[in-house]
Amino acid sequence: MIMEEQIYKVLIIGSGPAGFTAAIYACRANLNPVLYEGMQPGGQLTETTRIENFPGYPEGVDGNDLMEDLRKQAIRLGADIRFGAVTKVDFSKRPFLITVDDEKVVMAHSVIIATGATARYLGLESETRFRGQGVSACATCDGFFYRGKTVAVVGGGDTACEEATYLATLAKKVYMVVRRDVFRASETMRKRVESTPNIEVLWNHNTKEVLGDSSGVTGVRLLNNKTGNVYDLPVDGFFLAIGHHPNSDVFKEYITTNPEGYIVTEGKTSKTNVEGVFAAGDVQDPSYRQAVTAAGSGCKAGLDAERFLACYLPTL
Numbered sequence: 001m002i003m004e005e006q007i008y009k010v011l012i013i014g015s016g017p018a019g020f021t022a023a024i025y026a027c028r029a030n031l032n033p034v035l036y037e038g039m040q041p042g043g044q045l046t047e048t049t050r051i052e053n054f055p056g057y058p059e060g061v062d063g064n065d066l067m068e069d070l071r072k073q074a075i076r077l078g079a080d081i082r083f084g085a086v087t088k089v090d091f092s093k094r095p096f097l098i099t100v101d102d103e104k105v106v107m108a109h110s111v112i113i114a115t116g117a118t119a120r121y122l123g124l125e126s127e128t129r130f131r132g133q134g135v136s137a138c139a140t141c142d143g144f145f146y147r148g149k150t151v152a153v154v155g156g157g158d159t160a161c162e163e164a165t166y167l168a169t170l171a172k173k174v175y176m177v178v179r180r181d182v183f184r185a186s187e188t189m190r191k192r193v194e195s196t197p198n199i200e201v202l203w204n205h206n207t208k209e210v211l212g213d214s215s216g217v218t219g220v221r222l223l224n225n226k227t228g229n230v231y232d233l234p235v236d237g238f239f240l241a242i243g244h245h246p247n248s249d250v251f252k253e254y255i256t257t258n259p260e261g262y263i264v265t266e267g268k269t270s271k272t273n274v275e276g277v278f279a280a281g282d283v284q285d286p287s288y289r290q291a292v293t294a295a296g297s298g299c300k301a302g303l304d305a306e307r308f309l310a311c312y313l314p315t316l
């Protein structure tokens, strides 16, 4: 195992909007941050070509272009951006020890975790093929493209009900594909779905395949698991709402998470239960999960780290 001698003031884990924004703020505070990009440099937005809701882009922006701009901005201000994924941490004492790619240990006085959350998919080959061409795991991000169209939403929990009712304000018709004959959702969400006239719930249904052509999704092949009937339903969009997996596993020995794995932060701050370790972006946000909220919380983490170091570093 290689051990770097230098102790960094701030080490940022993750290169999505949260990580790069934290890096920008840490640079501006003269903290010379090191940022590890992980296995998806640029984060989730590199999976999409159309972002219409990030402020400051009147014509919309390509996800890769936005992330490349954020990366360049962080580098220009002095961030040390590195390839590598964090595979282990020791937050039991300061300086913290961070292992990268199981081969190198880096030391830091403070750490910002910005590792995001990964949407769960059904695991169908056709779903992967049409991702970004009609298959989406984010109604807030992509619902706008389905105004006046027909969409299907998979899932029976609170998120699925929320996504379906949101989409129903834009789309002509929303089908909810629910595996069982009841919702897992709360009473309130269930009632909201039931009182929305353009939502039709397909109980006891499983998705066999997403159908499409060169223009994108054209339908979905469904199985009625009660009757055994398999049929094709024409839809323009296919939305997954079966949950997210916050990328917090590597920190769980030290960092408190909620039952779903989201990192718990203190009040309106980015502070975790370990002093000097902060969390930003989707990894600590079960409800919004948007690029601009991730960037906003990255800003908070950068400022929180600066304030922590102002108290802690002079005593070293």
Ligand SMILES: Cc1cc2nc3c(=O)[nH]c(=O)nc-3n(C[C@H](O)[C@H](O)[C@H](O)COP(=O)(O)OP(=O)(O)OC[C@H]3O[C@@H](n4cnc5c(N)ncnc54)[C@H](O)[C@@H]3O)c2cc1C
Pocket: 013, 014, 015, 016, 017, 018, 019, 036, 037, 038, 039, 040, 041, 042, 043, 044, 045, 047, 048, 050, 051, 052, 053, 054, 084, 085, 086, 087, 114, 115, 116, 117, 119, 132, 137, 138, 141, 142, 247, 250, 280, 281, 282, 283, 289, 290, 291, 292, 294
């Ligand atoms: C297809 C798609 C389209 C979307 N469209 C929109 C949209 O139009 N508008 C919008 O506001 N939002 C959109 N979103 C949501 C948006 O992308 C996320 O809310 C945002 O990217 C979250 O930012 P983040 O920085 O928290 O995490 P992420 O962007 O998920 O970045 C996480 C980073 O952490 C890194 N990482 C993970 N584990 C490790 C590790 N162990 N070590 C080191 N690094 C690690 C990854 O490599 C990645 O760089 C979309 C998401 C998807 C998937």
